Amino acid sequence: xxxxxxxxxxxxxxxETRHSLKTGEYTTNSEITFKEWLDTWYSDYCINIRPSTRxxxxxxxxxxxxxxxxxxxxxxxxxxxxxxxxxxxxYQNGRIDGSGGLSPKTVRNLFNMxxxxxxxxxxxxxxxxxxxxxxxxxxxxxxxxxxxDMQEQNQLFAACRGERWGIAVQLSLGTGLRIGELxxxxxxxxxxxxxxxxxxxxxxxxxxxxYYGETGGHSTVLHESETKTEN
Numbered sequence: 034x035x036x037x038x039x040x041x042x043x044x045x046x047x048x049e050t051r052h053s054l055k056t057g058e059y060t061t062n063s064e065i066t067f068k069e070w071l072d073t074w075y076s077d078y079c080i081n082i083r084p085s086t087r088x089x090x091x092x093x094x095x096x097x098x099x100x101x102x103x104x105x106x107x108x109x110x111x112x113x114x115x116x117x118x119x120x121x122x123x124y125q126n127g128r129i130d131g132s133g134g135l136s137p138k139t140v141r142n143l144f145n146m147x148x149x150x151x152x153x154x155x156x157x158x159x160x161x162x163x164x165x166x167x168x169x170x171x172x173x174x175x176x177x178x179x180x181x182d183m184q185e186q187n188q189l190f191a192a193c194r195g196e197r198w199g200i201a202v203q204l205s206l207g208t209g210l211r212i213g214e215l216x217x218x219x220x221x222x223x224x225x226x227x228x229x230x231x232x233x234x235x236x237x238x239x240x241x242x243x244y245y246g247e248t249g250g251h252s253t254v255l256h257e258s259e260t261k262t263e264n
Contacts, residue, residue, distance in 0.1 A: 068104035
């Protein structure tokens with residue numbers, strides 16, 4: 034229902050609304066806040082994400098966004114300019130402990146989440162376009178990594194000898210597995226073909242927030258899932 038001060042104002046609003054409906058540009062333009070929409074999107078549309086991704090989204094929405102002024106803005110008022118300023122702030126001063134800004138990679142991960150949430154809002158006709166489409170993100174620079182030479186590798190192997198977790202260090206050095214993939218290995222994952230032993234890497238083990246009460250009171254739970262990528 035729409036109210037206007039004069040009949041003319043109501044007629045103009047009606048004509049504009051009819052035009053928007055014909056051109057497919059009509060949005061409900063509701064007063065739902067940015068944070069309220071993210072909560073709805075998170076609970077209703079994030080149904081096929083990994084537990085680790087769910088935990089990251091939870092942190093982004095409730096810690097980084099929920100404590101900021103942008104959270105209370107109506108969703109329809111979060112345009113590209115507002116979003117750019119918010120992401121710039123996160124890059125400069127966005128750490129939860131107040132000790133500086135978030136890394137370019139974390140800002141990009143948070144942006145990717147927001148882009149998906151805005152895209153769904155467009156699909157739900159809550160907003161007309163995605164304000165994240167034209168945001169400029171901080172550049173990610175890969176740090177140089179120094180690898181161990183053969184002498185250092187042999188020293189590491191010698192130091193691991195007899196240690197409980199020595200085999201894990203040796204496997205990690207020899208295969209390049211992610212920590213979660215390494216922790217998910219079982220005896221059954223050691224296979225042989227043509228008298229050559231190899232590892233079947235198909236699972237990853239991670240500690241994530243206990244969203245479904247699986248542990249009976251503990252805050253986190255060990256969760257086994259598929260590897261991050263097929264490779």
